[in-house]
Amino acid sequence: MVSVKRILIGLLLVIIGLSLYWNPIGVLITSIISLIIFAIIIAFCFASIGIYLFFYQAIPGISVAVSKLCIYHKLKSEKYPDGETMWKKISLVFLYNFILTIPMLLTILYLLNPSTLKMSGRLELSGIDIGLIIALSIISGLFLTLRIIGNPTYHGLFISKLMIKRPFSGCSTEIEKTKDCISSFFSTLIIGTVLFLFLLYSSDYLSNQSYFTFFKRYIPTMAPFEFSLYIIAYFGTLFIITVIGEVILDRCEPLDQK
Numbered sequence: 001m002v003s004v005k006r007i008l009i010g011l012l013l014v015i016i017g018l019s020l021y022w023n024p025i026g027v028l029i030t031s032i033i034s035l036i037i038f039a040i041i042i043a044f045c046f047a048s049i050g051i052y053l054f055f056y057q058a059i060p061g062i063s064v065a066v067s068k069l070c071i072y073h074k075l076k077s078e079k080y081p082d083g084e085t086m087w088k089k090i091s092l093v094f095l096y097n098f099i100l101t102i103p104m105l106l107t108i109l110y111l112l113n114p115s116t117l118k119m120s121g122r123l124e125l126s127g128i129d130i131g132l133i134i135a136l137s138i139i140s141g142l143f144l145t146l147r148i149i150g151n152p153t154y155h156g157l158f159i160s161k162l163m164i165k166r167p168f169s170g171c172s173t174e175i176e177k178t179k180d181c182i183s184s185f186f187s188t189l190i191i192g193t194v195l196f197l198f199l200l201y202s203s204d205y206l207s208n209q210s211y212f213t214f215f216k217r218y219i220p221t222m223a224p225f226e227f228s229l230y231i232i233a234y235f236g237t238l239f240i241i242t243v244i245g246e247v248i249l250d251r252c253e254p255l256d257q258k
Contacts, residue, residue, distance in 0.1 A: 073089065094238065101234075140241040153167060153252035
């Protein structure tokens with residue numbers, strides 16, 4: 001049985017053949033093809049402009065928040081009366097960490113790919129629940145890493161033989177290079193994930209799946225009360241880790257202070 005697709009291709013070839021002998025048909029076919037191509041070009045242009053507008057707004061916001069964590073302002077003292085108080089510094093760093101929480105959470109969940117994680121029968125947790133718990137447990141540590149590495153210091157910090165912060169020996173150019181490298185790494189990691197998630201969303205949309213199909217991958221299945229406990233615990237951890245980071249930097253004295 002001849003497929004419909006083959007019949008349509010055959011008819012198209014016949015029409016093109018007839019157009020060689022009858023010019024009006026050729027003009028009509030050419031016009032239709034031109035309109036189709038023009039419509040595709042318009043659609044591609046709208047998609048390109050939409051991508052530009054989205055990332056033009058998203059990239060600077062993420063980059064600024066990341067770069068702020070690589071900047072250390074002088075503490076207020078008799079020598080620097082216009083400096084920041086320790087609590088103001090902690091509050092600002094916590095705010096930037098808070099802003100970056102959702103992008104970083106999505107980044108880790110995307111890298112973990114919750115659909116490949118096995119369900120835990122003992123704890124009654126689905127793949128996305130396991131991924132969420134893992135992400136919430138390590139995000140604070142990633143922010144602390146960004147804050148500490150992004151601010152090279154005069155002194156190191158050791159607890160017994162465990163090195164908490166190594167001293168930095170280098171010129172101002174090397175300091176800026178270190179800041180740029182760590183800032184670029186985190187920014188690229190987050191922005192790249194946003195792009196992949198957008199492409200995944202677009203593929204769901206073009207395959208005629210519902211909008212909920214995309215978001216369903218990242219919606220936890222645990223009870224709301226249990227979910228709220230993890231969220232509260234995360235922000236409590238984030239605050240404690242933020243304080244620890246500022247205490248470490250205060251003791252080790254960052255080389256580049258604004």
